[in-house]
Amino acid sequence: xxxxxxxxxxxxxxxxxxxxxxxxxxxxxxxxxxxxxxxxxxxxxxxxxxxxxxxxxxxxxxxxxxxxxxxxxxxxxxxxxxxxxxxxxxxxxxxxxxxxxxxxxxxxxxxxxxxxxxxxxxxxxxxxxxxxxxxxxxxxxxxxx
Numbered sequence: 001x002x003x004x005x006x007x008x009x010x011x012x013x014x015x016x017x018x019x020x021x022x023x024x025x026x027x028x029x030x031x032x033x034x035x036x037x038x039x040x041x042x043x044x045x046x047x048x049x050x051x052x053x054x055x056x057x058x059x060x061x062x063x064x065x066x067x068x069x070x071x072x073x074x075x076x077x078x079x080x081x082x083x084x085x086x087x088x089x090x091x092x093x094x095x096x097x098x099x100x101x102x103x104x105x106x107x108x109x110x111x112x113x114x115x116x117x118x119x120x121x122x123x124x125x126x127x128x129x130x131x132x133x134x135x136x137x138x139x140x141x142x143x144x145x
Contacts, residue, residue, distance in 0.1 A: 025091040027069040028076045030084050037087055041132040043067050055127055057116040065130050072124040086141040093136035097129040
């Protein structure tokens, strides 16, 4: 990776939600304490068979096969616990199915009900099915902000 993109924006700004992050296909995930990025990231229930609507509508209350990621550094900051690590993920390198719910078109395609649609939109969310391979993880943010 280089220290800046073609617009001259610093890599730190791109990786932490700067204006080019979304265009660069960058996604973020607040990691659970048991997640080891060197091994890849696994869904809580890799054998699950839940719809996208269940994941978005009920979130972590249901152990699904979906891994939630966001384009928004502000969302990461809102939900990040002290000392929690953040994975920086290149969506183009994710080998599993990645369903981007940031567009109205995809939300209409995959989600039913006002609550699920609103949750996905406000979280600038995508879901990865079952596993995020380690080579898609560009790095970790471990420091406090």
